Amino acid sequence: xxxxxxxxxxxxxxxxIDHIFSFLQEYPSALKACSKALPLCSRLAERYLYAxxxxxxxxxxxxxLILKNPRLLGCPRTLEIRSHFDxxxxxxxxxxxxxxxNLVSLKICGPCRPHYEFFSTFRNCIQQSSFxxxxxxxxxxxxxxxxxxxxxxxxxxxxxxxxxxPISTSLPLLSLxxxxxxxxxxxxxxxxxxxxxxxxxSLKLQEISLDFDWAAFPELLAECSNSLTELxxxxxxxxxxxxxxxxx
Amino acid sequence: xxxxxxxxxxxxxxxxxxxxxxxxxIYVEVYSTEIETNWALPEIIxxxxxxxxxxxxxxxxxxxxxxxxxxxxxxLDWSRLGHxxxxxxxxxxxxxxxxxxxxxxxDSIRDALVANESLMGMVKRGLVRTY
Numbered sequence: 001x002x003x004x005x006x007x008x009x010x011x012x013x014x015x016x017i018d019h020i021f022s023f024l025q026e027y028p029s030a031l032k033a034c035s036k037a038l039p040l041c042s043r044l045a046e047r048y049l050y051a052x053x054x055x056x057x058x059x060x061x062x063x064x065l066i067l068k069n070p071r072l073l074g075c076p077r078t079l080e081i082r083s084h085f086d087x088x089x090x091x092x093x094x095x096x097x098x099x100x101x102n103l104v105s106l107k108i109c110g111p112c113r114p115h116y117e118f119f120s121t122f123r124n125c126i127q128q129s130s131f132x133x134x135x136x137x138x139x140x141x142x143x144x145x146x147x148x149x150x151x152x153x154x155x156x157x158x159x160x161x162x163x164x165x166p167i168s169t170s171l172p173l174l175s176l177x178x179x180x181x182x183x184x185x186x187x188x189x190x191x192x193x194x195x196x197x198x199x200x201x202s203l204k205l206q207e208i209s210l211d212f213d214w215a216a217f218p219e220l221l222a223e224c225s226n227s228l229t230e231l232x233x234x235x236x237x238x239x240x241x242x243x244x245x246x247x248x
Numbered sequence: 249x250x251x252x253x254x255x256x257x258x259x260x261x262x263x264x265x266x267x268x269x270x271x272x273x274i275y276v277e278v279y280s281t282e283i284e285t286n287w288a289l290p291e292i293i294x295x296x297x298x299x300x301x302x303x304x305x306x307x308x309x310x311x312x313x314x315x316x317x318x319x320x321x322x323x324l325d326w327s328r329l330g331h332x333x334x335x336x337x338x339x340x341x342x343x344x345x346x347x348x349x350x351x352x353x354x355d356s357i358r359d360a361l362v363a364n365e366s367l368m369g370m371v372k373r374g375l376v377r378t379y
Binding site for chain 1: 261263265266267268269270271272273274275276277306310
């Protein structure tokens with residue numbers, strides 16, 4: 001085994017090494033060490049090293065690495081894109097998403113300056129077939145009609161996202177199994193959500209406000225009443241809100 | 249509980265239409281000044297019992313204590329948890345109960361709950377799990 005190792009051949013069948021590497025996903029430093037043993041090991045380790053990617057403008061190295069090495073685009077299974085107030089929307093990485101053939105989950109923490117190009121690029125990227133989960137945070141002007149066409153997404157989280165457009169009359173392709181609505185506080189958001197929940201099995205409402213959300217809640221429940229098996233209600237902030245009202 | 253006060257002692261919905269609902273999780277915050285007068289539990293029980301197929305209720309109560317004293321937790325009427333049962337079948341739900349609070353250590357809350365005979369009786373019968 002030792003000789004074969006130094007002859008630059010894999011000491012074990014590639015499938016076995018790949019299986020071993022799969023257990024090291026939680027230990028990136030160990031994976032990195034293994035990947036340096038042989039060039040072939042490096043290739044095998046890549047899909048685990050880059051399986052869960054976080055893109056942060058304050059640490060742009062990962063983004064540059066992915067964009068400069070097209071073969072790595074097949075590695076990510078989960079991708080989190082963070083933005084900061086003083087950075088532009090991450091169009092370049094969003095544009096690369098359609099080439100991430102194995103991406104299952106995407107989380108975007110709202111860009112502070114979303115514009116037409118961002119939403120147009122985003123609309124294209126959420127069509128891809130591997131996509132199953134989408135989490136959006138802090139998009140106060142998100143055109144929710146974009147989500148109508150995301151036929152493969154089964155789990156959707158909207159945190160502090162609002163609709164700013166009338167409800168479409170066309171049938172949506174999006175049909176969810178899990179929906180998390182948090183801090184949405186906009187009367188249109190639940191009406192958009194009602195279009196996607198006829199097969200919903202899990203509904204979670206967090207940080208819900210009384211004036212908009214509770215009024216909409218029975219309607220939302222009615223739409224998913226034939227399929228819902230799990231309901232999570234976080235009413236913790238309701239009390240604070242009404243407390244504030246009671247003091248007025 | 250302010251929410252119940254705001255809605256005339258009733259949550260503004262029932263869950264009777266959710267014929268496949270198996271699990272309900274509820275997280276509420278209760279202010280220490282409201283515990284005796286407007287405790288949330290009866291209303292949660294009323295709503296939960298309207299579901300025809302529910303099997304498990306995760307109940308997380310967070311108490312906004314004004315200080316570290318948790319003795320009144322032991323004095324609360326925890327026997328009400330025994331009323332969590334389906335209106336249609338009469339079968340009791342399995343309850344996962346989590347109690348947390350401000351300004352208190354978890355072991356202080358645990359000791360207060362252990363001192364309540366009614367609650368511990370339900371724990372011993374397997375109806376309630378605390379964590």
